[in-house]
Amino acid sequence: MLKGKVAVVSGSAQGLGKAFTHILLENGAQVAMLDVNHVMGQELQVQLNHQYGSDRTQFFKADVSSDQQFTDVFQEIISKFGHINIFCNNAGIADEKNWEKTVSINLSGVVRGTYLALDHMKKENGGNGCVIINVASLAGLGPFPSAPVYTATKHGVVGFTRAISMASQVSGYGVRINALCPSFVRTTLIDSFKQEDKTGQFYNLVSLTQSLIDKFTLIEVEQVAKAFLHLIKDESVNGAALVVKSEGAAYVTFPKEVETTPISL
Numbered sequence: 001m002l003k004g005k006v007a008v009v010s011g012s013a014q015g016l017g018k019a020f021t022h023i024l025l026e027n028g029a030q031v032a033m034l035d036v037n038h039v040m041g042q043e044l045q046v047q048l049n050h051q052y053g054s055d056r057t058q059f060f061k062a063d064v065s066s067d068q069q070f071t072d073v074f075q076e077i078i079s080k081f082g083h084i085n086i087f088c089n090n091a092g093i094a095d096e097k098n099w100e101k102t103v104s105i106n107l108s109g110v111v112r113g114t115y116l117a118l119d120h121m122k123k124e125n126g127g128n129g130c131v132i133i134n135v136a137s138l139a140g141l142g143p144f145p146s147a148p149v150y151t152a153t154k155h156g157v158v159g160f161t162r163a164i165s166m167a168s169q170v171s172g173y174g175v176r177i178n179a180l181c182p183s184f185v186r187t188t189l190i191d192s193f194k195q196e197d198k199t200g201q202f203y204n205l206v207s208l209t210q211s212l213i214d215k216f217t218l219i220e221v222e223q224v225a226k227a228f229l230h231l232i233k234d235e236s237v238n239g240a241a242l243v244v245k246s247e248g249a250a251y252v253t254f255p256k257e258v259e260t261t262p263i264s265l
């Protein structure tokens, strides 16, 4: 069903991005994989070439926190594949110690990728049938106390996605932009919560994180990939946030008006 479509997935050398790449390939798309980890990225490309054929994927090394690298690689991808229909901003880290890096990758990287993709999709593709998926988290909808800056970046991704999707609709770009909000997923990112060089001043909250993981239970990347595919196919949604938990996937119902409690001044 995605034959003839070209997809770009950032952070695709492992974890969720790798699972998104697999499901896109299984459904007929070509995939440009983008990651800062070129060793893992190139190894994966060799494996995928065997599995799906050599013309289906290409790995591109880039750091999404670098304007220059992201822009240059974007142009390389267009030169190789001609056009892009699906763009997934997935690359992300959890590092409260180096929190500015977390903001640069998780939030600025998503804004950068969305603007590059929008600019191409609205001009080159005539604004038809294109979709951007921004990977946020359940921590983009509620507080994750062990990782306040990670929480902030993911709330930022949800807010940015809701606003830019409305701008896209009002401007008639013909590009849908949605957010994916998984709870804890079994990937290497999860290991960060036990590492003091990642948790920094919140290392004392390790047991709180463990209790949250136990409450939500770890989900598998394949389950999130199915929700990702649903967001690509569901042409009725724009500006949506799709939550993925162990019990299933569900769209968030955002209030039309924020509920407030008046105070007297």
Ligand SMILES: NC(=O)C1=CN([C@@H]2O[C@H](COP(=O)(O)OP(=O)(O)OC[C@H]3O[C@@H](n4cnc5c(N)ncnc54)[C@H](O)[C@@H]3O)[C@@H](O)[C@H]2O)C=CC1
Pocket (backbone or CB within 6 Å): 010, 011, 012, 013, 014, 015, 016, 017, 034, 035, 036, 037, 062, 063, 064, 065, 090, 091, 092, 093, 105, 135, 136, 137, 138, 181, 182, 183, 184, 185, 186, 187, 188, 189, 190
């Ligand atoms: N694992 C989890 O529990 C959850 C993860 N997420 C989000 O899903 C996304 C993917 O995470 P995972 O697959 O779990 O992590 P992961 O650590 O398994 O994979 C992340 C990939 O992103 C790449 N990457 C990191 N920084 C990069 C940069 N500056 N430029 C390009 N690539 C970069 C890494 O090299 C790696 O291949 C992230 O945005 C994460 O915040 C959301 C909810 C839950």
Ligand SMILES: CCCCC/C=C\C=C\C(=O)C/C=C\C/C=C\CCCC(=O)O
Pocket (backbone or CB within 6 Å): 094, 095, 096, 136, 137, 138, 139, 141, 142, 143, 144, 146, 147, 150, 182, 183, 184, 185, 189, 190, 191, 192, 193, 198, 199, 212
């Ligand atoms: C820096 C240490 C943190 C390491 C954690 C590792 C990965 C976390 C990935 C996530 O995206 C977290 C997923 C879910 C957030 C959990 C709780 C939010 C609560 C939301 C709610 O109130 O419903």
